[in-house]
Amino acid sequence: MMAANNSTRKTIIVALSLCVVCSVVVSTAAVALRPIQQQNQELDRKTNILQVANLLQPGQSIAQQFSEITPRVVNLETGEYADNVNPDTYNQLAAAQDPAQSRTLSGADPAGLGRLENYATVYLVGDPENPDEIILPVRGQGLWSLMLGYLALEGDGNTVVGLSYYSQGETPGLGGEVDNPRWKAQWPGKEIYPPGSMDPAIRLVKGGVSSSTPDAEYKVDALSGATLTSNGVTNMLQFWMGERGFANYLARFRDTSQGA
Numbered sequence: 245m246m247a248a249n250n251s252t253r254k255t256i257i258v259a260l261s262l263c264v265v266c267s268v269v270v271s272t273a274a275v276a277l278r279p280i281q282q283q284n285q286e287l288d289r290k291t292n293i294l295q296v297a298n299l300l301q302p303g304q305s306i307a308q309q310f311s312e313i314t315p316r317v318v319n320l321e322t323g324e325y326a327d328n329v330n331p332d333t334y335n336q337l338a339a340a341q342d343p344a345q346s347r348t349l350s351g352a353d354p355a356g357l358g359r360l361e362n363y364a365t366v367y368l369v370g371d372p373e374n375p376d377e378i379i380l381p382v383r384g385q386g387l388w389s390l391m392l393g394y395l396a397l398e399g400d401g402n403t404v405v406g407l408s409y410y411s412q413g414e415t416p417g418l419g420g421e422v423d424n425p426r427w428k429a430q431w432p433g434k435e436i437y438p439p440g441s442m443d444p445a446i447r448l449v450k451g452g453v454s455s456s457t458p459d460a461e462y463k464v465d466a467l468s469g470a471t472l473t474s475n476g477v478t479n480m481l482q483f484w485m486g487e488r489g490f491a492n493y494l495a496r497f498r499d500t501s502q503g504a
Contacts, residue, residue: 288410293367296394296408297377298432313379314372317363323492331365336381337392339363349488354479356385360488375399378497380490382407384480387472389413391422391480397436401497404434404446419473427467435461436485442495444485448474 290310294300301309315331318324339345339361346361369377376399383392393409408428414420421427430453436446445462450471453463466474483489 292408292410293379293394296406297367297369297379297396298406299369312369314368315365316368316372318366318490318493320360320362320364320489321492323490323495326363329363334363334365336361336363336365353483355383355483356390356476356479357383357483364490366490366493370399375497377405378494380484382480382484384476384483386412386414386422386476387419387470388415391476395481395484397494399497401494402436404431404436407431414473415470419467419470419476421467421470422473422477427465430464433461434464436481436494437498438462442487442491444482444491446481446485447478450474 287306290306291300293313294306294309297313299309299312317326317329317331317334319326340357340359345363346359349357349360364381366381367379368375369379378397378399378401380395380397381392382395383390385391389412391409391412391414393407393412395407396405397403398405406428409422412420412422414422434446436444438445445459447463448466449457449463450466453460453465457463467477485491485494
């Protein structure tokens with residue numbers, strides 16, 4: 245009986261010891277790998293920004309390519325730069341969840357965000373005062389997921405260079421076609437706003453878009469068999485290009501280029 249008790253006690257001690265050792269190893273590994281994970285996340289972010297701007301050159305240093313891009317933080321309410329916020333440390337997605345750095349979206353919330361951060365980080369290609377391109381972070385609810393991406397505009401603050409999602413969980417072969425290069429190839433050259441207006445006209449439509457389609461410059465083919473995801477893309481762009489998003493900020497570039 246004594247031998248059995250000792251055996252049980254030893255088994256418990258060994259099991260507990262293994263648990264402690266494994267916990268220490270996992271915790272140590274997590275701490276040690278955190279800087280590498282952060283570096284990989286930063287590399288992935290820069291890669292996605294370069295891709296949507298059609299600036300990514302395979303085989304060349306991402307850091308070197310990104311040196312032509314200037315991040316700035318924008319006050320979404322005023323459209324002015326927030327020089328007191330460091331774009332290198334500001335986390336826009338985290339700010340959206342912080343009541344001290346965001347606000348609840350009352351009334352219409354077409355993008356399904358719930359809360360909106362006070363500031364957003366934009367990326368300017370070339371001369372920050374007269375950029376060749378303006379890259380904006382955008383996000384919105386699809387059918388199954390919150391879709392996060394970047395919209396690149398020409399320096400006129402109106403003409404689309406590209407739209408790309410870096411995170412989405414839509415149905416493969418349907419809503420997941422937002423990642424299909426053939427669908428993304430429709431976006432360059434499209435326009436966001438009609439002349440003299442701050443109300444975005446860009447949208448996805450069913451039935452195909454051709455040069456003879458009325459207002460074709462503001463329309464992109466909807467995703468086949470994915471109505472709700474297509475609606476999500478439209479709602480996302482309508483929100484972020486609207487007055488609660490980047491409309492006030494983009495007006496500074498459109499005023500110069502369009503004489504509005």
